[in-house]
Amino acid sequence: MDTPSPRTVYHNLRLLEQVNAATSAVYRQLAQEVIADPNVDLAWRQAIANRLHQANHQLGQKTVSKGDSY
Numbered sequence: 001m002d003t004p005s006p007r008t009v010y011h012n013l014r015l016l017e018q019v020n021a022a023t024s025a026v027y028r029q030l031a032q033e034v035i036a037d038p039n040v041d042l043a044w045r046q047a048i049a050n051r052l053h054q055a056n057h058q059l060g061q062k063t064v065s066k067g068d069s070y
Contacts, residue, residue, distance in 0.1 A: 006044035009034045013051045016059075028052065 004012075012027045019027070031052045035045050 003030060003033055003037075006034050006040050006048060010044065010048050010051060013048065013055055016055050028055075 003009075009027070009030050013031055016024045016027060031048050034040050035049050035052070037045070
């Protein structure tokens with residue numbers, strides 16, 4: 001599978017709450033691949049890393065508020 005453009009990966013991270021768990025996992029994995037790719041512009045990698053961090057933080061907050069641990 002070809003990795004989508006950094007712009008697409010960045011925008012897909014905004015959809016994590018709206019997609020099923022499998023699609024969310026794919027979006028997160030693609031984000032990790034882009035972040036790790038030194039050929040991708042640093043500004044895009046930083047923006048994606050920041051958005052992924054925010055999404056992971058929100059997931060953690062949501063999980064904790066339900067009384068589950070993570």
